[in-house]
Amino acid sequence: MKWKQFRLKTTTQAEDIVSSMLADLGIEGVQIEDKIPLTEQDKEQMFVDILPDIPDDDGTAYLTFYLDEEEDVAPVLMNVRKELEDMRAFLDVGECTIEESETEDVDWVNNWKQYFHQFYIDDILVIPSWENVKPEDSDKMVIHIDPGTAFGTGMHETTQLCIRALKKYVTSETEILDVGCGSGILGMLALKFGAKHSLGTDLDPCAIDATHENMEVNGIRKDQYEVMIGNIIDDTAVQDAVGYEKYDIVAANILADVLVPLTPVIIHQMKPGAVYITSGIIEDKEQVVVDAVKAAGLEVLEVNHQGEWVSVVARKNA
Numbered sequence: 001m002k003w004k005q006f007r008l009k010t011t012t013q014a015e016d017i018v019s020s021m022l023a024d025l026g027i028e029g030v031q032i033e034d035k036i037p038l039t040e041q042d043k044e045q046m047f048v049d050i051l052p053d054i055p056d057d058d059g060t061a062y063l064t065f066y067l068d069e070e071e072d073v074a075p076v077l078m079n080v081r082k083e084l085e086d087m088r089a090f091l092d093v094g095e096c097t098i099e100e101s102e103t104e105d106v107d108w109v110n111n112w113k114q115y116f117h118q119f120y121i122d123d124i125l126v127i128p129s130w131e132n133v134k135p136e137d138s139d140k141m142v143i144h145i146d147p148g149t150a151f152g153t154g155m156h157e158t159t160q161l162c163i164r165a166l167k168k169y170v171t172s173e174t175e176i177l178d179v180g181c182g183s184g185i186l187g188m189l190a191l192k193f194g195a196k197h198s199l200g201t202d203l204d205p206c207a208i209d210a211t212h213e214n215m216e217v218n219g220i221r222k223d224q225y226e227v228m229i230g231n232i233i234d235d236t237a238v239q240d241a242v243g244y245e246k247y248d249i250v251a252a253n254i255l256a257d258v259l260v261p262l263t264p265v266i267i268h269q270m271k272p273g274a275v276y277i278t279s280g281i282i283e284d285k286e287q288v289v290v291d292a293v294k295a296a297g298l299e300v301l302e303v304n305h306q307g308e309w310v311s312v313v314a315r316k317n318a
Contacts, residue, residue, distance in 0.1 A: 002069045002102050002103065003066045003067065003068060003069060003102070003103050004066065004067045004068075004069050004073060004100060004101075004102055004103075005064060005065075005066055005100070005101045005102065005103045006064065006065050006066070006067065006077070006098050006099070006100055007062055007063070007064045007098065007099045007101075008062065008063045008064070008065070008080075008096065008097075008098050009060065009061075009062055009094060009095045009096065009097045009098075009099075010060075010061050010062075010063060010084075010093050010094045010095075010096060011059055011060065011061060011092050011093060011094040012034045012035075012036055012057060012059055012060065012061045013059070013091070013092055014061070014087065014091050014092060014093045014094065015032055015034060015061040015063065017087065017091065018063060018084070018087070018093065019032065019063060021080075021083050021084075021087070022063065022065055022080065025076065025079055025080060025083070027065045027067070027076070027080075029065065029066065030063050030064070030065050031063070031064040031065070032061060032062075032063055033061065033062040033063075033064070034057070034060070034061040034062075035056065035057040035058060035060070036057050037057060059094075060094065061094075066103070069102070077098065080098070081096070081098075084096045116128055116153065116155075117131065118131050119154075119155060120140075121154055121160050121163055121164075122164070123140055123141065124140065124141045124142075124143065124154075124163070124189075125137050125140045125141065125142045125143070126143055126145055126153065126154045126155070127142060127143070127144055127145075128144070128145065128146050129144055129146050129217070141192060143185070143188065143189065143192065143218055144214070144217045144218055145183060145185060145214055146213075146214075146217075152181075152182035152183035152184070152185040152186070152253075153183065153185070154185055156309075157306040157307045157308075157309040158253050158279040158280045158281075158309050158311070159185065159186070159253055159279070160306060161279045161304055161306050161309065161310075161311035162186055162251055162253045162277055162279045162311060163185075163186070163189055164304070165251075165275075165277045165302070165304070165311060165313050166186060166189060166190050166193060166249070166251065166277065167189075167193055169249055169275045169277070169313075170190050170193040170194055170195050170249065171194065171195075171248070172194045172195075172196065173196055173248065174190065174194070174195035174196055174248045174249055175195070175196055175197050175198075175199075175246060175247050175248050175249075176190045176195050176197070176198045176199070176247060176248065176249045176250070176251065177198075177199050177200075177201070177242060177246075177247040177249070177250045177251070177266075177269055178190075178198060178199070178200040178201070178250075178251045178252075179200075179201055179232060179250065179251070179252040179254065179262065179266065180201070180202055180203075180252060180253060180254040180258075180280075181200025181201060181202050181207055181211055181227060182202060182204075182207055182210070182211075182253075183207070183210045183211065183214050184200055184207070184210060184211030184212075184214045184215055184225075184227065185214065186200075186251045186253065187199070187200045187211070187215075187225055187227075187251075188211075188214055188215055188218055188220055188225075190249070190251075191220055191224055191225065192218070195249075196224075197224060197225065197226075198224065198225040198226075199225065199226045199227070199228070199242060199247075200225070200226070200227040200228075201227070201228055201229070201230055201232050201238065201242065202227070202229060203229070203230075203231055204229075205229055207227065207229070208227055208228075208229060211225075211227045212227070228241060228242075232262070232265065232266065232269075233258075233261050233262050233265055239265070239268070239269070242269055243269065244268050244269060245268070245269070245270065245271050245272070246269060246271065247269050247270055247271060247274055248271055248273075248274050248275070249274060249275050249276075249277060250266055250269060250270055250274065250275075250276050250277070251277045251278075252266070252276075252277070252278050252279075252280075253278070253279045253280045254280045255280055256280065256281045256282065256285035256288055256289050257285075259278050259280070259281070259289050259292060260288060260289070260292045263276075263278075263289075263292045263293055263295075263296045263298070264292075264295070264296045267296050267297065267298065267316055270316045271316070272316060272317070272318035273315065273316065273317070273318060274315070274316045275301070275313065275314070275315055276293070276298055276313070276314045276315070276316065277311065277313050278293070278311065278312045278313070278314075279309065279310070279311040279312075280309075281309065281310040281311070281312065282308060282309065282310070283305070283308050283309070283310055285310075286303065286310045286312070289310070289312050290303065290312055293312055293314045297316070297317075298314035298315060298316055298317075299314055299315045299316075299317055300312065300313070300314050301313045301314055301315055
């Protein structure tokens with residue numbers, strides 16, 4: 001079966017209202033393309049250190065939607081055009097031209113699975129739920145991760161740098177704080193390595209469900225971990241809830257530009273002698289993070305590289 005694809009040209013001013021109108025007409029899954037600059041909140045919740053190069057906003061937006069080829073699309077499009085014309089009385093909806101094309105039938109929910117397969121991080125096997133462990137891997141530590149809306153499958157270099165550091169520094173007495181926990185993979189692996197307890201914080205509500213799901217599927221008990229939403233950098237309520245001088249390890253696999261303001265705050269959550277594991281740092285930001293770590297009174301223990309990414313490991317001395 002094929003789908004008919006429709007690409008509607010409108011304005012950035014009208015894109016939300018037009019999207020809502022399409023939904024009211026029973027058209028679901030509208031894709032929006034525009035050139036609106038990222039807000040500061042958008043940037044904070046992006047898990048990359050190289051932000052996309054977005055051209056200047058020209059006021060144009062494109063809304064793409066799909067209809068079953070067996071459906072009589074003529075009345076649907078007639079209703080769309082009628083609603084758009086009615087909107088013109090109070091809103092600049094732009095050209096409202098609609099380009100039509102065809103696309104092959106796609107399982108939109110599961111199609112992404114073809115791009116994620118089991119892989120190794122040294123002697124750790126990371127495997128999605130739809131694949132089986134091979135007999136030759138029976139002696140490896142196996143973790144089950146399904147990619148979702150929260151960041152962190154273990155495939156990215158920054159995550160692997162953190163995992164190797166955790167394996168080195170975790171002990172049976174470790175209390176770990178994972179700032180920007182995403183999928184929960186770092187806290188989960190710390191527990192697999194023998195840590196006593198993990199607490200994760202994140203700005204993204206998707207991280208809560210993702211962490212709970214991944215902990216459960218990997219056999220982590222609920223009394224072994226916590227996860228909470230909030231910005232520990234400037235929210236004293238979150239800082240209080242997390243606790244002070246409580247953690248043996250703090251892991252932060254986030255942006256260098258976030259690590260700089262985070263570091264002088266997070267030292268108050270660390271016990272004397274605690275280890276601070278940071279990553280998500282592109283090479284040209286390495287010195288910025290090293291300087292921030294030293295300025296907070298921490299001793300740099302290691303600076304590790306993988307590809308173009310950097311991990312800085314430091315300690316809070318007594």
